[in-house]
Amino acid sequence: MTSIKTPSTERPTPPDSTPGAALHSGTSDLRALVLNNLRQSGIYVALVVIVALFAVLTDGVLLSPGNITNIVLQYSYILVLAIGMVILIIGGHIDLSVGSVVALTGAVSAVLVIQQGHPWWIGVVAALVVGVAVGAWHGFWVAYAGIPAFIVTLAGMLLFRGLTLRVLDNISLSPFPSEYQQVAAGFLNGLLGGQGFDAFTLLIGAIAVAGYAVSGFRTRVARIRYQQPVESFPLFVARVVLVGAVLMYFAWQLAHARGLPIVLIILAVLVLVYGLLTRRTVFGRQVYAIGGNLSAAALSGVKVRTVNFWMFVNMGFLAAVAGVIYSSRSNGAQPAAGNMFELDAIAAAFIGGAAVTGGVGTVVGAMVGGLIMAVMSNGMQLMGIDQSTQSVVKGLVLLVAVAFDVYNKRRAGTAR
């Protein structure tokens, strides 16, 4: 009786359905831009509000040059993990093991470099190899054995924590040679000199702003050539100026502290690469397709197993990158390193707009989600709020963020 299951609700042609009309509707004014992107812009607004709130509560300490540098150093590894995590969540999976993998990769690196005296880069390479191997292990079980990712990575969480203890023989190793410490604690500064600030950092900041403006302009030109709706030119300029101002302020503050952190460069490159990977490549598309409707993706010729496998390999790789950064920052390897990191990464992805059911989410969103968590933690630490309250607040923020998302979706009335 299927003609009844899907009753036809053919609506008459809406008057604005011609391509010409679409050119003028869409995102042509500010109100529409905000409304159309409420889900996306919602988290930016939330980030701004939270930054402003804690800037006031901490008497501006939050935005001081030293503290901004601190936030970057302190949460970089969570943001790296969140990149891999949001991709898995978009694909309809999850990874509970990343904290253990951070510990294991850091431990392997520490054993090679600290205990056995190999050069620092051997430790980095070995950590990355281990991370990729762990990812392949998870990928095999999820993609080819068909075990749910929740179970596979829960097992991995225990398994790789155990292996960490084995590798470290239950003791902490430290310290790393100074080159290794540079990964997380190093800065690029003084390359161009400067009076009381680092000119090089400002230059990089300016290049980033220019890059943002040029790529935005090129996209705009291409879209116009393909007769697609674009925002009005003043709005486009306003957006570029706003983003540029924020970036330059950020660079200015860094330049007045210790310069450009190496870890920020790593993070920026990863965000750029994975942002493009998810939005612009066939692989990225297939991840969204699998998460959005697995059966439809399979029936469209997507090699579901292969894609699932590589998603996990990628997560393993990024967990190893985070492992290197974390071991470098903590200047050693500890058996309990990385505990609960997975939860921070998962929270970042969901606060950043990823959907529990899969198929929805962005790398940039996860970064903003991660920054919201980072600013809150940092701000509360600065205010001297104790750990228990911090945990309560973070938990509530996660819940409210996802509830807002669910509410929005229901109101939008999408079919799912």
Next chain:
Amino acid sequence: MDDTILEMRRITKTFPGVTALEDVTLAVRRGEIHAICGENGAGKSTLMKVLSGVYPSGSYDGEILFDGKPMQFRGIRDSEANGIVIIHQELALVPYLSIAENIFLGNERRGRSGLIDWNFANAEAAKLLASVGLHENPVTPVIQLGVGKQQLVEIAKALSKKVRLLILDEPTAALNDIDSAHLLDLLRALKEQGITCIMISHKLNEITAIADSTTVIRDGRAVETLDMRSDEVTQQRIIRGMVGRDLDSFYPDRESSPGEEVLRIEDWTVRHPVQDRMVVEGVGLSVRAGEVVGIAGLMGAGRTELAMSVFGRSYGRDIRGRLFVHGREVQARTVAEAIDNGIAYVTEDRKRYGLNLIDDVRRNVSAAALDRLSRLGWVNGNEEIKVAEASRKEMNIRTPSVMAVVGKLSGGNQQKVVLSKWLFTDPDVLILDEPTRGIDVGAKYEIYTIINRLVAAGKAVIVISSELPELLGMCDRIYTLAAGRITGEMPVAEATQESLMELMTKDKELVG
């Protein structure tokens, strides 16, 4: 005058945009087996859902009299309390619970302590199993039973509820011949015990063998009730009632000039993915360029299973047979290979298998052929938009923009998106599974026009449809499928609804 146990009077049930039942009146005599038959989508299951309270009182017009008393069922518990029990086509047993636990699920007898008395339950279950002729231990998990035995457990469950009117929806659709025969025997035995039975079935030989009366439903109306005892009712007589719809001139004209053969399958055999039975057996068919070939078959005949198994082995296991594209044998072991060989399959269930509903029109259109829009793994997003815009114009997809989410479009426009997606793979042969299911008349006509345009461009098209007028109006040639086998093939000029329906309801033993 016979003793009437059930009377449904002037039942009308509408869904948004669709009238599923219109003014249906049904009378069932006490202690008879009353068959209901009709084409797919005629309204049979809806009628039974109204009767059993799945659609609660107030959601439909009309009245139900049971034992002469008007009834207002608010849910399935109400109807069961009155002894009306429905057994759905998809069995509703919990696989990992035991037979006894399933029988008393939701109906558990508690002992004095307030806990379930399992000794009593198992003993009762054993008695019930004996009465349906099932010799299994009541503590056996249901998952260990075959479909035929599970069906018997369902009936035992119904008996435990003191059933007076048993409704069976396609009870033998998933059963093999022996289990079917056993089930029919059991229904006769239940009739001896005074239990009235309503049976929905597509198998006309079963109906003529067992039913005392038959009501034919067509397009949401009860067309006629045949008394199987007094009249000499043949299968042909029932068929005439089922298909008596007028062929209208609703289908756009097309010049037919088939060219070379594009796709051929030989001796195609598919086993059910979990159950131990053949879903498709020894099927052979072919389609030529510029030709529309129809596959007619009732629910459960294996139409979709056949199509999906050909399309990159997306269904079933132990698939055997040969597949030829342009006369060359190919192995399409995966969907990607099938697409590479120029085969496209447009699913009958676009929401589940055809679309990513949370994504936009553009990315749904490109989903099956992203490689055509990409170089070294990078998608050219602007070209993609151009392709989507072209599809939107060509297919007349009514959407505010190609960036609009597909889930918000109407059924007809969603179907056009699915079609666009498959056309963008540039296929040589399109298999369209129920291409006009659930879409309104205007959109149907548009889909037909699109099909004609494709055929004129030299594509080969296979249409699977439950609507015989649609097949007769669109196809050059029609195959009939019953119980996984081809039971006939004829040029459309020689086909009538009656002749097709006869071949579609032909059961195995009657074949060849």
